[in-house]
Amino acid sequence: MTALSILDLAPVAKGQRPRESFEASVALARTAERTGYRRVWYAEHHNMRAIASTATSVLIGYVAARTETIRLGSGGVMLPNHSPLVIAEQFGTLETLFPGRIDLGLGRAPGTDQRTMRALRRDNTSADTFPQDVLELQGYLAGRSLVPGVEAVPVADQAVPLYILGSSLFGAQLAARLGLPYAFASHFAPDHLHEASGLYRDTFKPSEHLAEPHLIVAANVFAAADHAAAVEQKTVAYRARARMMIARGPMGGADFSDAEIDAFLASPNGRQLTNMTRYTAVGTPDEVRAYLEDFAASTAADEVIVTHPAQNLPDRLRSVELTAAAMSLPV
Numbered sequence: 001m002t003a004l005s006i007l008d009l010a011p012v013a014k015g016q017r018p019r020e021s022f023e024a025s026v027a028l029a030r031t032a033e034r035t036g037y038r039r040v041w042y043a044e045h046h047n048m049r050a051i052a053s054t055a056t057s058v059l060i061g062y063v064a065a066r067t068e069t070i071r072l073g074s075g076g077v078m079l080p081n082h083s084p085l086v087i088a089e090q091f092g093t094l095e096t097l098f099p100g101r102i103d104l105g106l107g108r109a110p111g112t113d114q115r116t117m118r119a120l121r122r123d124n125t126s127a128d129t130f131p132q133d134v135l136e137l138q139g140y141l142a143g144r145s146l147v148p149g150v151e152a153v154p155v156a157d158q159a160v161p162l163y164i165l166g167s168s169l170f171g172a173q174l175a176a177r178l179g180l181p182y183a184f185a186s187h188f189a190p191d192h193l194h195e196a197s198g199l200y201r202d203t204f205k206p207s208e209h210l211a212e213p214h215l216i217v218a219a220n221v222f223a224a225a226d227h228a229a230a231v232e233q234k235t236v237a238y239r240a241r242a243r244m245m246i247a248r249g250p251m252g253g254a255d256f257s258d259a260e261i262d263a264f265l266a267s268p269n270g271r272q273l274t275n276m277t278r279y280t281a282v283g284t285p286d287e288v289r290a291y292l293e294d295f296a297a298s299t300a301a302d303e304v305i306v307t308h309p310a311q312n313l314p315d316r317l318r319s320v321e322l323t324a325a326a327m328s329l330p331v
Helices: 018-035 056-064 084-097 114-119 126-141 169-178 193-203 227-247 258-266 268-276 285-299 313-326
Strands: 003-008 039-042 071-078 102-107 162-166 182-184 215-223 280-283 303-307
Touching: 003 018, 003 313, 018 039, 018 056, 018 313, 039 056, 039 102, 056 071, 056 084, 071 162, 084 102, 084 126, 102 126, 126 162, 126 169, 162 169, 169 182, 169 193, 182 193, 193 215, 193 285, 215 227, 215 285, 215 313, 227 258, 227 268, 227 280, 227 313, 258 268, 280 285, 285 303, 285 313
Parallel strands: 003 039, 003 303, 039 071, 071 102, 102 162, 162 182, 182 215, 215 280, 215 303
Antiparallel strands: none
């Protein structure tokens, strides 16, 4: 059976405060823990009012203190935005506080726009040293620093496992070369999923961390007892997503009606946005199970990590529960 996990973007719905989003993340993690999901990850994004998971390590600690057993981690920390030493200190602290429960997924994208990149003190060459930064971080976490005279404190009794995240062939190649698990962001960047998955498996080199490849693929899920209700949740959520994306552009100040958003999504530019969420399971539990099983099989994935983007928290939690029951997760 393919393992099932959750990616939580800590969404902030219109009219909601970030604190409510964080409490919703706690409720989601508790539901995932109770229903048998393997892990919950949080994504680093910046300068997006609709996403509250900017301080990823802080949110992980908040949720970890309010759950008991489920693994929690980053999906991911955008390493070029940070010093490897600082990330090692943060996640070494988390692993010390919550032993055996912390993951560290790493990406090289900015997770934001060009202006915010500059505010982060990041430039267009920051990602060039990503492979070296991963190795430096790995050394700190294992208590085998590659920088003479510098160590990350605290060093946890057990090193935090690293995962390479990506949406291109670069991440697949790096994860395979370093012998690390690989997670593909197919929930919003689907185009290279199968090519990257095959490349990762075909070129994987065993390491002290991982004897065989471990592939995680991502999908969106709207599960409801009634098919029409799931479709409506998807429609509402993807309209909100379109508004969020438009808000970051030159038309950001405009207030578009549902009809205008639907017309945009049907246009050539809008279809490009719609394609980003190509891998979406929507419907009853049986329909969601069939979709996820086929999706995992198409890439020979070891694990599927899903987002539950329904705008209303009760709908989101019900989607988590229904999907877990449909996939017969062990509890």
